[in-house]
Amino acid sequence: MPSYIDPEGFEPGQLQRKGFGLKDQIRDDLTRDYYSKIVEQIIASDYEHHDKGISFHLAKSFGFCYGVDRAVDMAYETHKRFPDRKIYLTAEIIHNPRVSENLEKMGVEFLTDYQKVQREDVVLLPAFGATMGQIERLREKGCLLVDTTCGSVLSVWKRVEGYAEDGFTSVIHGKYYHEETQATSSRVLGYPKGTYLVVLNMDETRYVCDYIRHGGDREAFLKKFSKGVSAGFNPDEDLKKVGVANQTTMLMSESLAIAAEIKKAMIDRYGQPHVDAHFRNFDTICSATEDRQVAMLELTKKPLDIMMVVGGFNSSNTANLSAIASKAATAYHISDVSDLISNSQIRHKPAGKFDPIVTDNWLPAGPLQIGITSGASTPNQVLGGVIERILSFR
Template sequence: MYRHGFGLNAEVEHVIENDYRSPVIDYLRQNDFRATVEGLEILLAREFGFCYGVDKAVDYAYQTRRMFPDRRIFLTAEIIHNPGVNQRLREMGIEFLSGRYRSSVTYEDLTPQDIVILPAFGAAVEEIERLRARGCTIVDTTCGSVIHVWKRVEKYARDGFTAVIHGKYRHEETIATSSRVAQFPNGRYVIVRDKDEAQLLCDFITGTCSAEVVRERLGHAASPNFDPARDLVRVGIANQTTMLSSESLEIAEMLRRAMAARYGEAALNEHFRSFDTICSATQDRQDAMHALGELKPQLILVVGGFNSSNTSHLVEIAAEYCPAYHIESVADILSAETLRHKHWAKPEAEVAHGWPPPLPTRIGFTGGASTPDRAIGDVIL
C-alpha cells in the first residue's frame, strides 16, 4: 500500500495548478480578501477551499495517473465531495467503483494489475481487505485528521469503551471510522447525528429513557446487537471531522454531564473519555465564516458539492448572519434572478427567485474544504 505518493509532486504541481488555480482568488488574497466593482463589494472569507487533506488526496491521484499511465486506475468512491474534481479525474481515465460516477467494473473484476485509490475520507476495513484479496496495488490518500480519529476509537475499543461518534451514519468517513471499532471482538459504537440523538443516550444513562427507545431510534446507526444497558456504561466521544465543531463539543459536554450524574464526578474517568478530534481545517473555515458574517454582508454564497458535509455546515453558520445559499458551481446561477441551491436541512436542491440584493450591496463568498479556488473564482466573476 502506498501512503506517501510516488515522489512526483514537482511533475504534477503545474497540472494541478492549471486545473484549479484562479486569478480572481489570487487577486483577492493580495488585496485583503476584498474588492469593490460597480457597486458590488466582494468579501472573501480568510480561510476557504482546499484543506491540506484534500490537497494531499488530489496530489496523490494525479501522481498515481502519472506513475501508471497505462494501467487501469480506480477510486473506491468520490475522492472528495466536489463534482468538478471528480469529473476531472474521470477525464484522466480514473474510474469509480461506487457512487454516482460508478463504472461497470465491480470489485470482482479487479486484477493484480489494477491500481485502486482510497479517497480522502478513507475506506472501511472490510473494503480494504477485499482489495487486498484481489491483489490490487492500493494508494491510500486518507486524510491525517481522519486517521487521528481512527486511532482514538481503536483505543476506546481496546479499553472497553463504546465509541459515540458524532457524524452522519451514511457518510464514507463515518462508515470507515465505525469499521475500525468493529475490528475488536468487543468493539461497540453508536453514531449520533445531532444533539437530539445525543440526548437520547443521555436520557438512558440518567434513567429517563428506555433501552427499547434507544434501540428503535439509533439501532440502525449502532454496532450489531447494540445493548444500551451493557454498551453505555463506558463511553468515549469522537466525531466525523467535517461536522459542526461547536455541536461536537456540546455533545461531548452533554454526555459528560450525564455520566457524572449517573456515576459521580469521582468515578467519571472510569466511565467517560473525550479527546479533541475536531479537524483544524474544518475549525478554521468555520471560524472564518463567523468572521465573514460579522462584516455584515447582505448575502453569502457558499460554493461546494451538495453532498459535502463541511460545506453544508458553513452555509448553516452563514445563515445566522444573513441570507445564504449553497451552490455547487457557477452553473447554478441560472440567471440574474434565479439560483439553484441546496438548504443544509433538505435532501434536494431547489430554485430561489429574486435572490440578489439590489446594488450597491456587499456579498460574502467562501468555499468548502473540497472546493477548488477556480470554482469560487468563477462564481465571483
C-alpha cells in the same frame, strides 16, 4: 493473498500511503484544473474585491485543506505513474463534483463492482478513508491501493481504536451515511468488544443521555439508531463506558456541546468521582474545519447582504459553513458555477436540508456586500468562477 509479482515491484495488496515523487510533473495539470487568478488577486487585496457595485468579502480561511491538497496530488501522481493501468476510486476522492469530473476525464473510474478489480489495477482510497471491510476485500484482490486518507482522519481512527481496546463504546458525532464516519466506526470492529454508536445532533444526544441516566426501552433505542450502531449493540451494557469522537468536519460548537452533555449524564449516573471510569473525550474536529468555521464566524460580523458558500452538496464541512452563514444573513450554498442559473434564479441547498431548490430574485439590485467562502474540498477555480459569474450579471 494471491501470489503475484508486480512488474514494478509493488507488493500484492500494498497500501501506498504517500505519493510517487512526481509533484513537478503534475504541477501544470493542477494549475490548469484548479488555479484561479481572481481568487489570488482577492487574497492579495486583503480578501476584498470591489467591482460593478458589488463588494466581495472573502473569508480568511477557505478552500482546499491540507488533506484535500494531498489527496488530489496523490490522485494526479497515481495517474501520471500508471498511465497504462486501470485506476479505480472506491468513492469520490473528496466531495466535490469538479474534482470527480476531472478525475473521470483522466480515465479514473468509480468502483461499483469489486469483482472487476484485477491484480494489476490500482485503487485510490478517498481522503476520508474506507471501511476495514472495503480495504480487506481489495487487499485480497492483490491490487495496489493508493491510500489518500487524511492524517486527521487517521488520528480519529487511533482514538476510537483506543476506546475499543479499553472497553469503551465509541460515540461518534457524525452522519452515519458519510464515508468518513463509516470508515471510522468500522475501525472498532477489529476489537473483540468494539462497539459504536453514531449521533447526528444534540437531539439524538439527549435521547442517549436519558438512556444513560435512567435506562429505557431497549428496542425503541435500537430502532432509533438502527443505521448508526454496531451489530449486537446493547444500550443497557454498552452505554456504561463511552468515549466521544467526531467526524472531522462537523460543527465544532455542536461537537463540544455533545461531549459536554454526555459527560453531564455520566456524572448524574455514576457521580463526579467516578466519571473518568465511564467517560472519555477527544475533540477530533480537524484544524482545517475549525479554521474555516472560525473564519466564517468572523465574516458574519460584517454587514452583508448575502452570503455565498461554495462546495459540493454532499460536502459535510461546506454544509456546516452554510449553517453558520445562514444564521447571519441570507445564505446560498451552491455546488458549482452552473448553479447560478441567471441573475434571477439560483439553485442552492438550504442549510439543514438534503436537496437543492431553485430560488427566484436572489440577487438584489443596487450596491451589494457579498460574503463568500468555499468548503475544504472546493477548488479555487470554482470559487473564482462563481465570483466572475456574479459580476457578469451586472
